[in-house]
Amino acid sequence: MTLEAYAVHKSYGDVQALKNVDLTVQKGELFTLLGPSGCGKTTLLRIIAGLEQADAGSVFLNGLPITQKPANERPVNTVFQSYALFPHMTNADNVAFGLRSQKIPEGDIRTRVNRILEMMELTNFKDRYPDQLSGGQRQRVAMARALVCEPELLLLDEPMSALDAKLRTQLQIQLRRLQQQLNKTFILVTHDQDEALTVSDRIAVMKDGEVLQHGSPRQIYDRPNCRFVAEFIGTANILEAERRNDQIITHAGRLTVPSPPQWKRGALVIRPEGIVLRDQEPETNGVLATVTETFYRGNFLDITLDPAGLRMRCAPHKKLQVGDKVWVELLKDALVAIDD
The missing domain is CATH 3.40.50.300 (P-loop containing nucleotide triphosphate hydrolases)
Structure with a gap:
């Protein structure tokens, strides 16, 4: 029917x-x-x-x-x-x-x-x-x-x-x-x-x-x-952004996205699982961040980072504490440009 x-x-x-x-x-x-x-x-x-x-x-x-x-x-x-x-x-x-x-x-x-x-x-x-x-x-x-x-x-x-x-x-x-x-x-x-x-x-x-x-x-x-859709469905990091040529400037730093948006000012959305811990500075979209909060969720850790109050998830065996400095990568293909 x-x-x-x-x-x-x-x-x-x-x-x-x-x-x-x-x-x-x-x-x-x-x-x-x-x-x-x-x-x-x-x-x-x-x-x-x-x-x-x-x-x-x-x-x-x-x-x-x-x-x-x-x-x-x-x-x-x-x-x-x-x-x-x-x-x-x-x-x-x-x-x-x-x-x-x-x-x-x-x-x-x-x-x-x-x-x-x-x-x-x-x-x-x-x-x-x-x-x-x-x-x-x-x-x-x-x-x-x-x-x-x-x-x-x-x-x-x-x-x-x-x-x-x-x-x-x-x-x-x-x-x-x-x-x-x-x-x-x-x-x-x-x-x-x-x-x-x-x-x-x-x-x-x-x-x-x-x-x-x-x-x-x-x-x-x-x-x-x-x-609205980004925030209503699951957890979303929303980064206010400005486009300068092919680069996007945010509070988390300069980021590369799959295709440059049409706007001059807008926002980027990334889910917590799109942010990944790295042992060293990534080649693209690397952010040196400080752990500000950790929450144990059983099968994962819910981590809050500065700058930009980023939320990410990682395996529960990771020994992260408030104040730790870590490199994270905002995966390029996980970034979504929105214009509102």
Whole structure:
């Protein structure tokens, strides 16, 4: 199921929730809308689901317009953060609810419910009630209920945000495996950048009702196109910079980048892993720095350096202490020029 949205606008009074949003999601793709609270991602999801009407713009599924179709006529199901399970029904009956409302024969219902519960690793819990399950199990029941009706498009609105970190990580992996197994189109809304990087085929980063950048997780992380995306996704060093001929002047010194930017003044972005310890002065992009902070993170050390407050990561066995002088190299191919 391919989804296309063109020039979608939505306002609530004087607040513009969505501003001219264009979006294309391919069949069989797990596409994530990522951004902070209030950026418009849930509003866009609700417009796709038919739970909100856009003020302007169009939405198409497989090339057919659905902008004016009511929610119950769209081949779309939604999983919400709140689960919304019926407490008086067993988990199996919760999953079967949508099928029974469609008057499907009871034998077919049992077959489909048992199959999706097995896929979600919930077979042993089918006769229990929602209040007898953990948060992660309840969320899986909610997902099973949405998927058993075999929607062409599944929308997930922050489905894992209420779970603890370990359970959230487990459910992320299950979600990705399930989506690949079913080969269905999923659109996920989240503010959790680690979640987006883990599960997505592609990500759209949103801010203030606009899509700032979209691409694969690697493209978004390695090649942010603006300061907001660089800072919102992971950790980023941002160096204010000035171009003089083919060299870039920053507080960390003169740096060489893969291709000179067009601006006279702008900034360079480099991730912590793009800064590497060296035993001696590097030939290119070397900085003699002073260690100002060290944080032990288990599988790596998080180091802060002067000049420029650079943050880098290195192996935990490195014996670095505050005040140590070290040579580091800012890897040329890890530097990204941005103009804001």
